[in-house]
Amino acid sequence: MERKNRLRSASFIALGAASCLALGFTFGKIAGEITPQSIDGASDLIGLTFSPAEKDSMINTLKNQLNNIESSRKVELDNSIAPSLVFNPLPQGFHPSTEQMPLNWGLEKAIELPASDVDIAYSPVHQLAVLIKSKKLSSERLTKIYLDRIKAHSDTLQCLITLMEDSALEKAREMDAELAAGKYRGPLHGIPYGIKDLLAVKGTKTTWGAMPYKDQKIEETAEIVTKLNDAGAVLVGKFTLGALAMGDVWYGGVTKNPWNLKQGSSGSSAGSASAVSAGLVPFAIGTETLGSIVSPSTRNGVTGLRPTYGRVSKHGAMALSWSMDKIGPISRSALDNGIILSVINGKDEKDASSIAAAFNYDANQDPKKLKVGYFKPFFETERTSENDKKVLEELIGLGIELHPLELKTSVQAGPIVMMLMVEGAAAFDNLTRLGWDDQLVAQHKNAWPNLFRAARFIPAVEYVNLSRQRTLLIQEMHELMKDYDVVVTPSFGGPQLQITNLTGHPALCIPNGFNDNGSPTSITLLGNLFEEDKLVLLGNYLQKNTDWQAKRPPLFNR
Secondary structure, X not given: OOOOHHXXXXXXXXXXXXXXXXXXXXXXXXXXXXXXXXXHHHHHHHOOOOOHHHHHHHHHHHXXXXXXXXXXXXXXXXXXXXXXXXXXXXXXXXXXXXXXXXXXXXXXXXXXXXXXXXXXXXXXXXXXXXXHHOOOOOHHHHHHHHHHHHHHHHHHHOOEEEEOHHHHHHHHHHXXXXXXXXOOOOOOOOOEEEEEOOEXXXXXXXXXXXXXXXXXXXXXXXXXXXXXXXXXXXXXXEEOOOOOOOOOEEOOEEOEEOOEEEEEOOOOOHHHHHHHHOOOOOEEEEEEOOOOOHHHHHHHOOEEEEOOOOOEOOOOEOOOOOOOOEEEEEEOOHHHHHHHHHHHEOOOOOOOOOOOOOOOOEOOOOHHHOOEEEEHHHHOOOXXXXXXXXXXXXXXXXXXXXXXXXXOOOOOHHHHOHHHHHHHHHHOXXXXXXXXXXXXXXXXXXXXXXXXXXXXOOOHHHHHHHHHHHHHHHHHHHHHHOOOOEEEEEOOOOOXXXXXXXXXXXXXXXXXXXXXXXXXXXXXXXXXXXXXXXXXXXXXXXXXXXXXXXXXXXXXXX
């Protein structure tokens, strides 16, 4: 199916058709003859001018390039095939430690079983783990509680794509039997969870939240799902995501924020965050490329951890941007996220971008010994919330010394984000060239269909130069961050969200109150590459002395 000719309006023909001709792209087939006029059109789109002689000299070369493009498009490339050029976020001279030490989560020795199912459902992972290990709570009962809540509330929230009831109950009973036989796999033994439906699980459909793929089956299982399964976790369902990892609009509707059903849950890890917030699962897996864990965690009042780029294998996950995609947990606490990260962490030979690094955590470490900075200017703007300022006061009150600093870099992050657009357009090449993008629900100017089309006009030379600028950004952020264990920032303060997603730095997003409309707000803790343990240590300390993460959306507290 070729792209419809609707794009070729009179205004398009005036400039765009000539440009497409020179670039070998007519939204469905290779263009026709290349002329000096078509080169002019393309030149306007890339901000260059050429003399008549230069244009004449280029024509044969451009024709050869067009032939090569036409030939290359005959090669079918599955979304799972990564580029041969692999992004590496490590600054010069930096190597993460690979010495894995024993983990000490500081879990309580005994916990009383909550009286009601709803109180059990809203218990954090680190408490559920104690209840299961002590056999006060069976995995089967816990799994049934969450399955019942999913069946009761997922339609209201529009957060579920696939319920895995039979396999979940089978796994839960298996975990109970193992425990009875004296085998305990660790803190996730028998703990139910969900995943964002861009992670493949053999035997289920993996829809990517988008109509063209709503019946897609990928007959393999994502590496992190395998790791969680081996750790004893019980997969109960696959949750919604904004189509192709943008926003909260998917082929079946708009995923809702449990705190305000008139509001979407943000995205793109929309269903994962909504489900955790409403107590449908104690944790879920999300992904982030440019805010897709931080944003829904904020909107839904839950705790999200975006790991260092490369710490978690992306094998079996939909690719949007090979150099920016990251997979991480969304849960009810920082400590929960640390426990989950310890399981999904690790080098994977099936993912060339994964990096071997230890994840060490010791609950006996003193958080007051951490050197904590904060981006002072971001706390002083008119848009800064009082909730963010109060976090600084709370940290000081808890004995944390805060050091002001500024986020200054020699290159701007905004233009470098074009790398994401190029990689996304490449990852979904057929979607654009074959016209499948017409099937996506979102069709506004900032939606993927338009962004993927426009990305075709970003020159390869500029993409490479942006990557070189990104090298400078990585080095500068490393120099800025290396003197601090943690840096506190408003979650959407300045360009930090763009910068840290480009440089691969980890972030912990935790609830810090509500705005005037009653919607949750958040604060973000940033860490050095592969130092998520310090984020968890400070986040856990803060959450032990506040209770924002324990709040429940009233409509689902039943």
